[in-house]
Amino acid sequence: MQNDFFPDSQAGGVHKPEVNHWQERAAWLKAELNRHSHAYYVLDNPTIPDAEYDKMFRELVELEQDHPDLVTSDSPTQRVGGKPLPQFEQVRHALPMLSLNNAFGEEDIVSFDRRVREGLNTTEDITYSTELKFDGLAISLRYENGYLVQAATRGDGTTGENVTANIRTVRAVPLRLNTDTPPAVLDVRGEVLMFKADFARLNERQREAGQKEFANPRNAAAGSLRQLDSRITAQRTLRFFAYGIGVLEGAGMPGSHSALLDWYAAMGLPVCRERAVVKGAKGLLDFFHSIAEKRRGLAYDIDGVVYKVDRLDHQQRLGFVSRAPRFAIAHKFPAEEAMTVVQDIGVQVGRTGAITPVARLAPVFVGGVTVTNATLHNEDEVNRKDIQIGDTVIVRRAGDVIPEVVAYVPELRPDNVRRFVMPATCPVCGSPIVRPEEEAVARCSGGWIKCPAQRKGGLLHFVSRRALDIEGFGEQLIEQLVDKNIITTAADLYKLGLTALAELDRMADKSAQNVLKALEKSKSTTLARFIYGLGIRHVGEATAKELARHFGNLDAFLRASEEQLIEVADIGPVVARSIVSFLSDPLNIELIEQLRAAGIHWPESEPAAAVPKPFAGKTFVLTGTLPNMTRDEAAARIEAAGGKVAGSVSKKTSYVVAGEEAGSKLVKAQELGVMILDEPGLLGLLDRQLPEVELQQEEQQQGER
Structure with missing residues (x-):
């Protein structure tokens, strides 16, 4: 039937049509919920907010409870998710992957706790296991005799998509369980997701390539996992958290859900640390509020928390309704x-x-x-x-x-x-x-000289922490300086005087003096920071470091041709053309000379090709907190010796430098047999500046030990 939605000008929400009969209302709700579920689960293109969907779903549940004859096999209340995509081989789950009923307020949680106590015929506080509700893609991992043999999406709860080839590229998922006595069969239930930082990096790469950006981490994770070419999945950083179990054969089932998660963690399966065992409804609500306070600081998106009766024998006694367990519920946060x-x-x-x-x-x-x-x-x-x-x-x-x-x-x-x-x-x-050809982004052609918006953005980039690192220059100060025509280029920053600064809004003599001190301090920098601070399109921090390392001094960089630039590691034709275009503009060259004349300097060195680098070809990964050096300081010393600092551990990693509270990178290094150094070990290599032959000999000797 027709969907008669109308805007509600008073509340800004949705006015649903009045119907004369509850049968028509139920039919309309079913059609709408099925349509929106298809858009969300199959197309990864949600059409309404989760909060609106949840309201409609609860209304249908209540109608079907009041009128059982309305329940049909195609009702959204009788299914878990959308149909699996046809491109993948279909996998039938040995046990269905059910979803959870949702709670939205504290009264819902109190009611849930009461129902559990009534179902167990007890008045004592129930022990619950509490976890996070991840905003990702549900997955089932099947291990046989400790080895990963199959991975499948939830699909419609009964049948999912075979994504084994893609899951094998997810580094968080162990290909073999870390135990000498693995079960014959273990069906691990969990969530594949993308962390916020990984999502930001993925979209940055998409922008640079002129490709479509992802709307959110969940869609990025789902799109990555559903790639028919697993090589594309391998290029995207996906994570996994285990939180449930399906089939278990050849091993005893732990006595509680919390013990199950501990067992998973012991076998090398990723389990979220943000979990607890609590008592009663008060314990559930305390956990909810504590996570709500932490939510924005988490590395990943969540949309609520999950409560499960901890004892597994109690879970069995409580059993299931048609689409969800009675022993568990999801407590969702207010809609975002x-x-x-x-x-x-x-x-x-x-x-x-x-x-x-x-x-x-x-x-x-x-x-x-x-x-x-x-x-x-x-x-x-x-x-x-x-x-x-x-x-x-x-x-x-x-x-x-x-x-x-x-x-x-x-x-x-x-x-x-x-x-x-x-x-x-x-x-x-x-x-x-x-709009340049083959690019998704249109651009103002005025450049920083003509366009104040570009001027402000370029100046904020120049003073940023990774560039010249000039403290005291926030957005408001830059805006004032540009809007009042006090500065035009970055070189003008070094011409500022105490009087001009002190007369600006929210500035006084003390603040102005601090800004001038920061400007003076920034004159002593590095070539890599200087190149990065120029704001050349496509030249990020890592590329600036490679350019500085390769050319050694600014003059050699300024003379570089497109062909010479392509010889630099990780630089292709697009970046090379962008650099040549920037350096061909007389205004940019004039800016560089003015900055040099202002006193900005750095240690000059010979081009990389002219100076042997003892760490050339070596890749280092830093993890944990070093006792006497920051990671930036350690990375700078490694790069000065010709080494490369990477963010993740692989078979190509030469060394992992581990400090206190080293995490998964250290574990990965141990699994791959990568050499691990502490800070004294790193300093020993740096101080000795070992030539390549000695490095190879030392690696061989340490390997033999």
């Missing part, structure tokens, strides 16, 4: 998605001139803040999502991530919507906006 109206679409200008469409929204409270603007990424994304001015849209905010528009709600689109048109000229400086 909301619906609002796009009042207009404007653009922002970035440091490199990138023009980003931004939705101007009717104010909406989401993720703990009132949101009035949300990114639309680029013109292609606006068109792909078909976002128009006047649409009602879903806005998502996760942690400190910039709010974004996820999708529009088709049922609420009015007749008078207007399409976004990319402006022809920059709204800040009036220069033409151009």
Whole structure:
């Protein structure tokens, strides 16, 4: 039947149609829930916020409880998720992968605890195992005699997709259990997810390649795991947490859920540390509130917590309803998605001139803040999502991530919507906006000389911690200096005087003196920081280090041709052309000379090809806290000796330098047999500056020991 949604101008929410009969209402709810489930689970393209879906689902559950004759085999209440994708081989789960009922308020948790006590016929406090509810993709891992033989997605709960080849590329998943007495069969249930930092790096690579960005870590994880080419999955950092069990043969079942997770951890299966064993409803709610406070600081997204009766014999006594266990429930956080109206679409200008469409929204409270603007990424994304001015849209905010528009709600689109048109000229400086071939991003052609927005972005980049590291220069100070025409380029920073600074808003003599001291201190830097601070497009921190190492001094870098640049490690034609273009601009060369004249200096060295580097070809990984050096200091010394510092351990890693509280990287190094050094061991190598032959001999000797 027709979906008669209408905007509610008073509440900004959704008004559902009045129906004359509960049968019509149930049929409408089933159709809508099935449609939205398909979009979420199969297409990875959610069409309404989770909170709206949950409201509709609860209403259908209540209708079916009141009228059992409404329950049909195609009802969303009788299934767990969406249908599996047809491209993968289908796997039938030995035991169904059921989902959990949801709770939204404290009264729901009190009711859950009461039902558990009644089911167990006791008045004593129940012992519960509490965990996090990850925002990822449910997975089943089958181990036979300790070896991973199969991995399957949840699918519809009964049949899932065979993603074994892709799971084998996930480093968090052990290919063999760490035990001398593995069970004959172990079906591990858990979640595949992507950490926030890994998600940010993936989207950065997508942007640099001119490819579509992912909307959120969950979609990125699902899209990565569902790649038909496992080599693509291998390029993306996925994680895994175990939290349940299916079939177990050839071993005794632990007595409790918490003991099961401890057993998993002992066998090398990743188990989240944020878990606890608590008593009664009060213990459940205390855990919920403690996690709510930690939530934004976690490395991954969660949308709630999970409570399970801890004793497994009690779980068996309580049993299941049609789609979920009676012994467990998910306590969800307030929604971090909301619906609002796009009042207009404007653009922002970035440091490199990138023009980003931004939705101007009717104010909406989401993720703990009132949101009035949300990114639309680029013109292609606006068109792909078909976002128009006047649409009602879903806005998502996760942690400190910039709010974004996820999708529009088709049922609420009015007749008078207007399409976004990319402006022809920059709204800040009036220069033409151009879109280079094969790029997704349009850019202001004015450059930093003409465009104040690019000027501000470039200056903020120049003073940032990874560049010249000039303390005291925040966004407000840079804006004042540019808006009042006190500075135009980074070189002008070093011409600032005490009087000019002290007269600015929120500045006094003491603050101005501190800024001048920071400027003076920044004059002593490194060539890598200087190159990075110039803000050359496509030249990040790692590339700047390679350029500094390869050329050794600024003059050699400035003279480099495109062919010579391509010889530098990790630099391809696109980056080389970008560097040559930057250095071909007389204004940029003038800026570099002015900065040198201002006194910025660094130790000069010979090009890498002219100086033998004892650590050349060696890859180091740093983990944990070193007693006397920061990681940056250790990395700088390793790189100065020709070594490369990587972020993850692989078979190609030469050394892992481990400090206190070293984590999974140390474990991985031990598994692969990579040589492990402490700080004295690293310093010993650095101080001796061993030539390649001696390094090989030392490695061989340590290996023999």
